Amino acid sequence: MLDTAPPDANRELITRCKARLKGGSEALRSAYEAHPLTDPLLKGRSRLVDGVLLDIWKAFDLPASSALVAVGGYGREELFPCSDVDLLFLFDTPLDDDTSERLTQMIGLFWDIGLDIGHSVRTVNECLEEAVRDITVLTNLLEARLIGGNTRLFSAFEVALRTLVDPGQFFKAKRLEQDQRYTRHDDTPYSLEPNCKESPGGLRDLQLIGWISRAAGFGTHWRDLARHLLITPAEAAELRELERFLQHVRIRLHHLTGRREDRLLFDHQETLARLFGCEATEARRASEVFMQEYYRTAKKVTQLNTILMLNFGVAFFPNRHPVAININERFQCVRELLDVRDEGVFERHPSAVLECFLLLQQRSELKGMTARTLRALWHGRKLIDADFRRDPANRALFLRLLQQKRGVVQEMRRMNKYSILSFYLPAWRRIVGQMQHDLFHVYTVDQHIMQVLRNVRRLMVAEHAHEYPLMTRLATSFEKPWLIYIAALFHDIAKGRGGDHSKLGMKDARDFCVAHGLDETDTELVEWLVGQHLSMSNVAQKQDLSDLDVIQRFAALVKTERRLTALYILTHADIRGTSPKVWNGWKGKLLEDLFLATQRLLRGAKPQQALGTPIRQDDARNLLRYYGLRPGTEDALWAQLDTVYFLRHDPEEIAWHTRMLYYRVETDEPVVKARPSQSSEGLQVMVYMRDSRDLFMRLCGFFARLGFSIADAKIHTTRNGYALDSFVLLDPGHEIHYRDLINLLEHDLGERLKSDAPADRPAGGRLPREVKHFPITPTISIRPDERGQYFIMSVTAADRPGLLFGVAETLVHHGINLHTAKIATLGARIEDTFLISGSDLGQDSQIVRIESELLEKLAV
Known part of the structure; x- marks a missing residue:
């Protein structure tokens, strides 16, 4: 008995077992790399571990009435290279002290030889009791396999477990478990870093089918399910x-x-791509090619999982005589599900492939499709060929799908899930599962488009008007909203082909519209929307919306209010469809300001009226009266402010600044005020003090030290030489209660500005992992504006802590004045625009020097 043997015996056993495991694992890996076959590796590792565990089991001489049992993935002989080893120590009676001590020593030895053990110690009755309480325990035990010990005890355990299992209840529990798992992973297999085991479409979906099959006695192989006609x-x-x-x-x-x-982290995707033989193309990385193959696999797994789960449901809960309500000669309703009258419907009537989705939209009592309908549809998708696509009846059917009052997004998603969209729109096939390594999209191209379509559709529903009231008012009154749906479907359809996807997508959109009989006016609108779908966000986030020339150029681009409204709706939906982290209320306000100014101009307003300067002043005065300030209170401050100030600030901001400053226009002390943003999340901060060249740099350093990112900065110098600077600050983690910081920020920043202490230099922070694997080459552009009065500096780089401080420091060093900053953060990418002036900018050599210095600071 090993527990009474000297320590040297234990050491010798540990050394021997470790060497056996190491040598066996290396041999299995070498064999796999030479001939990549899964079964020899997974079963081989299971048998290798079996042999080692069995030797140790015998050495410890446990009672003859006990058994060593493999469970879980190890039990079904699927032991992956670094998976844990799940064990059940099975006993006929509760353990005595001696056996318990011996078992503890043995489990410790398992760890000593390098095995990651997960174990339980139970009697047969305890196994059954725990299985009743916990579905995960029952699932593990279903895959139990005897490694060594008492065969009779293990057989009794197997019989008792089979008697315990209710296949129908087990199926219900595992279906709920799958739903919960899908929710944890956002119900999609298309995460940019999916979990190949747990995410929808991963191995767990296939294992789930195996568990249910075992519980029902259908067998343990896929061919067994085929024999049972599932x-x-x-x-x-x-x-x-x-x-x-x-x-x-x-x-x-x-x-x-x-x-x-x-997890298929960015860190591993490129290496995996090479291991799978994927090669880069002119437009795509090797990792993108590999991940598209992964997503397509995951999509097929979810499709077949859905079909099998429906078939299991019918098998476990049969309704021998379900009431079938005829819908037409092709379809019927069975248990609130759409059912084909027979499985040859699609062969005889190919257009029924589209009709079934239309029926789901039109008949609210239908909650989905039966298993046999899904299977017939799965095979029927291949009927969609060139002749099918040319058929006018099918084209009309597809348009009707987009024109329905309900179910547009749900059925488009269902059509994408079952590859109907890929067959009907050949260009769509190329973007299914295609990654977007631009650091702010978190969805594949097809899933991003579905998100945009969902966002557009949501704006069309009056019940959601509380979310974005102006957008909903515009969307619900827009004639032919389905035209925007078409634009949404095509706006990114040309991604990954190389070249400008907006221009390439215009041709696809026009071809679709012409083929489907849209008139020229509607065709032109859709084509234009696809070609210009980035224009509004670029203007709103990168240009000065207080500059009348900017608004006039944008108005000349859109030409009509119909175009403007459609583009506003599409742009709003597009930005929100990239990532939950990219959209914020500040971006929404920028878009709204651009929309309203352009709308006024298109409706015939005079230039200054289009920007709303007189209106803003009147509205600000009304707000001041509301707060109890007498007429004329604002005059002293407003006399120091020029037209540009009133153009850059909305009435509420103007009123706030005035209330804080009207009685200290010539103050010697810095004035720092903060409040929660009135129009979006975040914190608004106002700083008023005698101007100094390094003020912006000092403020950037202070904010960065507190962990804030600057969403917007308005830098203004008054006629009497004061800086009146406004900032919108965001917490990147969105975990902060802004109100809690207001007093602290006002006090600390005020004291900091009073002192002559040097600017806070932000500590370097960790770069996001995405930036390490998909680096952004920083670019700097300094060019004169159209009037020749100022210079516009554009900066594109990977975002990181302290970046703005480095930019500001360089500007101070060269004596450059900053007039305004337009901050646009897109995920881990920044695209910032600065309006600057200074004597150094008059010399080309100095501009080149400034650009070079900035590029050095931006390089990561």
């Missing part, structure tokens, strides 16, 4: 291929990282 033999073969691909991904991830890592 899937076709072709589907069984396809499931096996999908499973192999995902197993290869997980195996290589474990080999690559040397640990149990199941």
Whole structure:
């Protein structure tokens, strides 16, 4: 008995077992790399561990009535290179002290030899009791496999467990578990860094089917499900291929990282792409090619998982005589699900492939499709060929799908999920699962488009008017809203082809509109929207909206209010559809300001009226009267402010500044005031003090030290030589209560500005992982504005803590004055625009020097 043997015996056993595991693992890895086959590796590692555990089990001489049992993935002989080893120590009676001590020593030895053990110690009755309480325990035990010990005890356990399992209830529990898992992973397999095991479309979806099949006694292989008519033999073969691909991904991830890592992080995607033989193209990285293959695999897994789960539901809860309500000669309603009258419907009537989605939109009682409809649709998608696409009836059907009052987004998503969109729109096929490594999109191209379509559609629904009232008013009154849906479908459809995707997408959009019989006016609108879908966001976020020339140029671009409204709706939906982190209320306000100014100009307002300067002053005065300030109170301050100030600030801001400053226009002390932003999230900060050249730099350093990012900066110098600077600050983590910081910020910043202390130099922060793997080459452009009065400096770079401080420091060093800053942060990418002036800017050599210095500071 090993527990009474000298320590040297333990050391010898540990050394021998460690060497056996190491040598066996290396041999398995070498064999896999020479001939990548999943079964020999997964089963081989299971058998290797079996042998080692069995030797130790025998050495510890546990009671003859006990058994060593493999459970979970180890139990089904799918032991991945770095997976943990799940064990059940099975006993016929509760453990005595001696056996318990011996078992503790043995488990410790398992860890000593390098095995990551997950274990439980139970009697048969305890196993059954725990299985009743916890579905995950029952699932693990279903895959139990005897490694060593008492065969009779293990057989009794298996019989008792089979008696315990209710297949129908087990199916319900696992379906709920899958729903919860999908929710944790945002119900999508298209995360840019998916988990190949847990995310929708991952290995867990396939394992779930296996568990349910075991519980029901349907077998343990895909071909067993085909024999039970739950899937076709072709589907069984396809499931096996999908499973192999995902197993290869997980195996290589474990080999690559040397640990149990199941996430396809950016850090690993390029290496995985090489291992899978993917090569870069002119327009796409190798990692993007590989990930598109992964997403397509995950999509097929979710499709077949859905079909099988529906089939399981019918098998476990049969309704021998379901009431079928005929809809037409092709479809019927069975248990609130759309059902084909027979499985040959799509072969006889190919247009029914589109009709079924239309029926789901039109009949609110339908909650989805039956399993046989989905299977028929899965096979029927291949009927959509060139002749199908040319058929006028099918084209009319597709347009009707976009023109319905309900279900537009849901059915487009369903059509994408089951590859109907890929067959009907050949260009769509190229963007399914295509990644976007631009550091602010968090969805693949097809999923981003679906998000944009969802956002547009949501604006059309009056029930959601409280979210964006102006947008909803514009959207609900827009004639033919389905034209914007078409523009949304095509706005990014040409991504990944190389070249300007906006221009390439215009041709696809025009071809679609002409083929589907849209008149020239509507065709021109859709084509224009696709071509210009980035224009409004670029103007709003990068140009000075207080500059009348900017508004006039934009008005000349849009030409009509119909175009303006449609572009506003599409742009709003597009930005919100990139990532939950990219959109914020400040971007919404910029878009709204540009829309309203352009709308006034298109409606015939005079230039100054278009910008609303007199209106802003009148509105600000009304607000001051509301706050109790007498007429004329504002005169002393406003006399020091020029037209540009009133153009750059809205009435509420003007009134706030005036209330804080009207009685201290010539103050010697810095005035710092902060408040929660009135129009969006974040904090508004106002600083008023005698101007100094390094003020912007000092403010950037202070804000960066507190961890804020600057969303907007308005730099203004009054006629009497004071700086009146306004900032919108955001907390990048969105975890801060802004009100809690107001007093602290006002006091600390005020004291800092009173002193002659040098500017706070922000500590360097960690770069986002995305930037490390998809670096942005920084660019600097300094050019005179159209009037020749100022210079415009454009900066594009990867965002990081202290970046603005470095820019401001360089400007101070060269004696450059900053008049305004337009800050645009797109995920991990910044695109900032500064209006500047200074004597150094009059010499080309000095501009080149400034640009070079800035590029050095921006390089990561």
